[in-house]
Amino acid sequence: MDASAAKFIGAGLAMLGMVGAGIGLGIMFGNYFQGALRNPTAAAQERPMLFLGMALTEALGIFALVIAFLILFSK
Amino acid sequence: MATPIDPMHQFMIQKIVELPPVIVPGLGAIDLSITNSIAAMLLAATLIIVFYALAGKGAVIPGRLQTTGELLYGLVDGLTSSIIGHDGKKYLPFVFTLFAFVLFCNLQGMLFGWTGNFTGFTATSQLAVTLTLGMLVILTVIAVGFAKNGIKFFKLFAPSGVPWPLYFLLVPIEIISFLIRPITLALRLFGNMLGGHVVLKIFATFVAILLAMAPAYWVVGLLSLTSVVALTALEFMVAFLQAFVFAVLTCVYLNDVVHLDSH
Numbered sequence: 001m002d003a004s005a006a007k008f009i010g011a012g013l014a015m016l017g018m019v020g021a022g023i024g025l026g027i028m029f030g031n032y033f034q035g036a037l038r039n040p041t042a043a044a045q046e047r048p049m050l051f052l053g054m055a056l057t058e059a060l061g062i063f064a065l066v067i068a069f070l071i072l073f074s075k
Numbered sequence: 076m077a078t079p080i081d082p083m084h085q086f087m088i089q090k091i092v093e094l095p096p097v098i099v100p101g102l103g104a105i106d107l108s109i110t111n112s113i114a115a116m117l118l119a120a121t122l123i124i125v126f127y128a129l130a131g132k133g134a135v136i137p138g139r140l141q142t143t144g145e146l147l148y149g150l151v152d153g154l155t156s157s158i159i160g161h162d163g164k165k166y167l168p169f170v171f172t173l174f175a176f177v178l179f180c181n182l183q184g185m186l187f188g189w190t191g192n193f194t195g196f197t198a199t200s201q202l203a204v205t206l207t208l209g210m211l212v213i214l215t216v217i218a219v220g221f222a223k224n225g226i227k228f229f230k231l232f233a234p235s236g237v238p239w240p241l242y243f244l245l246v247p248i249e250i251i252s253f254l255i256r257p258i259t260l261a262l263r264l265f266g267n268m269l270g271g272h273v274v275l276k277i278f279a280t281f282v283a284i285l286l287a288m289a290p291a292y293w294v295v296g297l298l299s300l301t302s303v304v305a306l307t308a309l310e311f312m313v314a315f316l317q318a319f320v321f322a323v324l325t326c327v328y329l330n331d332v333v334h335l336d337s338h
Binding site: 056063 | 259
């Protein structure tokens, strides 16, 4: 197989790590809305924690992106 | 890249003003030329100063500009006082400066992207820039931690109320999770800005390619154009959200060392 083709395939495979971030974001926002709709008065004060959790979850997906870029642009 | 227009080209560092390298003892020659990244950061800083000079008039009935400025300020003020608590006011200037800088760098890349010169360059899409901001945050946290707690700062790595055998496992984990904070801070901002701008470019290229083909493809092209507009709106939200998240995490990390006793 051509080396550059293997590189593209590898970068694509590395992006599979985003699956976990997607599942995590779905669980987190789903649970937030479940809680927020049961008790709307408590929803506003938990919103910073929601964004914090979103940022932490998303960072793990971004790691996959960085690895994909490393594979793609390594010499 | 396979596409005729390289989506990574927008992140190229180009020199605008060539300056002679400076010789620093121990480090060797350092290139201090003004690149498009530096010019973009200077522009962002100038925009912040101009914006708050115009918005900070303090009129009794605020205009649109003053309302926007007060909203941003109030947002960060609320963050520091709700996360750090009573001592939060002390750290407001630091957190707000970081927030404003990241926000203006992000927004500048979105607003002036069409110009194609340094004004549309997103400085926060450079890992060097975001890593510098991340190091700035963590060094401030360490400095504040030592200034407030002295040698007790190391209690941060050994949470109380744990059976002692667990410390052999817990302390290395706490140290690693502390040291990885600047890296996650930097990579999150960098990855979001880089990823968002690449997606925008690729989608826009797709529309341009379709419109260059036979008229039968134009319907698909126009449909894709609406998705590009929606993506642009999403990217504006991400630009704000990432600055917000950066400020929230800075507050959380500062809170860890300010209230070490309750850790």
